[in-house]
Amino acid sequence: PYVNTKDILEKANKEYYAVAAFNINNLEFLQAIVEGGIEKKSPLIIETSEGAMKYAGMGDPLRGASLFVKMVREFADSLDIPIALHLDHGKNFNHIISAIKAGYSSVMIDASDKPLEENIKATKDIVRIAHAVGVSVEAELGKLAGIEDNVVSAESVLVNPDEAKYFVEETQVDFLAPAIGTSHGAFKFKGEAKLDYDRLKKVKELTNMPLVLHGASSVVQEMVEIAENYGADFGGSKGVPSDILKETVRLGINKVNTDTDLRMAFIAGLREFLHNNSKEFDPRKYMKTAKEYVKKVVSDRLELLGSANKA
Ligand SMILES: O=C(COP(=O)(O)O)N(O)CCCCOP(=O)(O)O
């Protein structure tokens, strides 16, 4: 069934597991994710960025949003596993309202690059509207390092746990993304991967609500190697190792945003297939390996996060 993200995350919060939130931009990634969810009997959170909405809507974010709602609902309405659709990193008020209007389960209002009081104001505005129509809301505190919407912040600004408590009380947001040292993309750490567990523990104790980890891809080496075998150059790529990811779940992370790992799996499969099949031009064939690899990464992650058999 098509559900509200909050229903999925409240259960995860109670039982201390996490649910992956997988980003999509097209049909093929959605198919692969759904197959993984069916295989693992796991709840699924499908998420799209504003860029994905514009991409699918050929420049029109509202058209893209309603296209994704229709695609995801088609799968959700016909399957036993709970599936939610979430707007990731909503920054533009009109785009966030478009997602709500189109029928998304939840939206993120990301004003984390603004001063606290501005972040609170922007979040309260969205919470008021979203809650009026049964849509749940995610917000972020602190800044991820690396690229985020072309905003390159050299260093990440980690969450202040006391601020988190105040923020949540003021905004009544449904789930919170505390920055604890991750960043988006495939190049997350120069040296050893390290997250601020202490801050995470404090935020959980002070808020007791479902928490979100952004920049949570592991950059699966198996996929990196396949892609590099067939011409990719992902030198220096490094993600969040599985053991560290598991520790964040143990400490209270319940939604794990995953985009890069699916992109790596897809491009690995695509490069491998195209290299070995010079005569093929049927998209149902040349994207098959790519979809299989995405499904594999999805299934492994659902298992790792503990949401398998929780549908
Ligand atoms: O936190 C994450 C995932 O982080 P990851 O890169 O570790 O997978 N996300 O929020 C996904 C970010 C998606 C990027 O969107 P656009 O390129 O469409 O703007």
Ligand SMILES: [Ca+2]
């Ligand atoms: Ca942000």
Ligand code: NA
């Ligand atoms: Na999000």
Ligand SMILES: [Zn+2]
């Ligand atoms: Zn993110």
